[in-house]
Amino acid sequence: MSFNPLEQRGIPLDRQVRNWRELNVAPLDPDHCDPYTRCRVIAMNGIEVEAILFSHQFARHCTDPDVRQMLARVRYIESQQQKAVNWLLPGVSSVLETTIAYEQVAVDLTAWVARAEPDPYLKQAYQFGLLEDFDHLYRYANLYELIEHRKAESIVDGLTEVMPGRPTPLHHRAPVDNLREPYDRSRTDPLSKLHALTIMAAEQQTMNFYMNVGPTYMEPIARQLYQEIGMIEEEHVTHYESLVDQGETWWEQLVNHEYNECYLYHSFMEQESDPKVKALWELHLNMELEHLHQACELMRRNDGREPAEILAPALPNVLTFEPNKNYVRQVIEEQLDLTTLGTGYVREAHERFEAMQAALNDGGPAPSDQVMTEHQEAFGRDYRMQEGEHPVPALREDWNHWNR
Template structure:
């Protein structure tokens, strides 16, 4: 049955503040929870962080005191939601275990969006990016085995394969080649707007996570790897945020953010296997329905338009965390050698790409390749989990052939 959030009323805003007891959520058990429950938690944390940051930016550009106060009220609730969601993650998990879960999110969320995206240009952007996140997962898995002497299998539980993607050293491009063409807000499918916001928010949260956790390690090899992949996440945020039409007004963007939160909380509520976590998704959905109506009122008042003009008449099919092994293997076979040139993609290294590689590496070994070499020396070989036959690039260890 279709669900139209514009026709639903949620919890009134003045009844949404939770006390400390209500915010004191019980974290999931990392040894027994569905790995995709953890993925949904990480995703919604990124979505809530983006909602908070966007609201702050809107407030900084808004001279109207009444609107700033309304934004502050809603933003406080978003901040409570973010705390409840992020605090579902278990404190007993190491930073590296959480990192591997972040990359599982990046792989399976982006792969699902790529499969469902109706716009060919946007689909290509997601296909390109997911092969890089796939390799990040592989590099962190090698580091995890070196430092904590455990297999990434214990985190991803076989749902996501751990093996090489596009080699991480080849992800460093001239910054201008990370900027894509935006969708046209007047023509694009409303689903495409939700996809772009979702992946941008998830990658932004990953970028922030690596920026803040990387220097907490004592091991030099870990510090270097987080530094390298953290820089690539900066490239990914540029890649994905540039897909959003900059012609959208502040109020249109606010409505899209709130509608997307409704879409994702509804999606995750529909598929969540943990009853306690599902109850949080349901509660937050009912909060977001009211946030959406408040945003719609602002859009009507300041843009003079009906939100229904830009939104889907009902929520799309639920966004689903599920294995994407066959799809990713096909992308590896078809697109592994792509890089970017301007707003497009090419299969040949070009002058700007080679100049960036030389400026960054300067003859030194990239940290992501150091991890493989160190793993080979200490343990032998490299870490990869295979569950469905041979990897099409099983001998790829980094570098361009």
């Protein structure tokens, strides 16, 4: 189905404000909802949070009072959208359960984007990050069983495997090695812009989530694990944001943001299994069409360019939450040992990487390894949920990657 958001009009901006009753959405049932409905909620919350933060930054760099007024009007609506979306998450879920759902988002969203990405350099960047989020899922799943005595399969529901990826302690790189080369805004496929914005927003939300909920834990091992993985999310935001061409004008970035929101609400509406949530995606799509229209007007007026020049002629294929088990296994098999050097990738532990590792590990093992040791002591095994043996022989029996 071809859908061109540039040719559609949505709900007029002055009719988009919702009252408290309309914002008071009924939360999902954590034990009976489609796990991918929860994934869509978490992903879309990240997109809305990015929309809000981007608009604030824009306003702080904008001297035109008319533009600041327009940004404020749209931003208020986006804040309501963020509330309506994120408040679908149920209060009965523990923080760790929501965390495991965040990692399921990171795995299946990044895997899908990596598969769909036309540019090989960008594809490599997603594959690289994928193996790290995949290992975070495994480490948090072990913490979950240790503390709550539940298995993460009750959350991910067999849609995503839980087993070792690239070992978490090895994700800590020298900060400069987290920067990538950006795509070229004038030559890249418009789809690549949407991918980069989406994954950047999702990882940014994960970073914000961990940095704020981590200290609400009482258990020392939980506090430490959130701290460690929170630092890796900082690396991931650096990694993904650097893919976006820094030469894009503010107006161009605003249009890309609004267009991406249309793309994702449209995608999620097409695949949603929960009728109430589907209705919300549809409503928000109709709001976003108008936000996009306003952004396009600002770009025409201030940049003197047609938004159609930087956008795709129609929405790309629906971005889909679906199992990526075979794909993830293949990437593990081929790329587990990679690290970054400058803006490229290498297999050897180079000097800058070793120095960073030494600085972090000289007081004892990383929390992500401690949690595995604790789990092994308590249960005599690690927790994993895999279909068939692990693609890397050394990680089949033993979690301990240092024995490889």
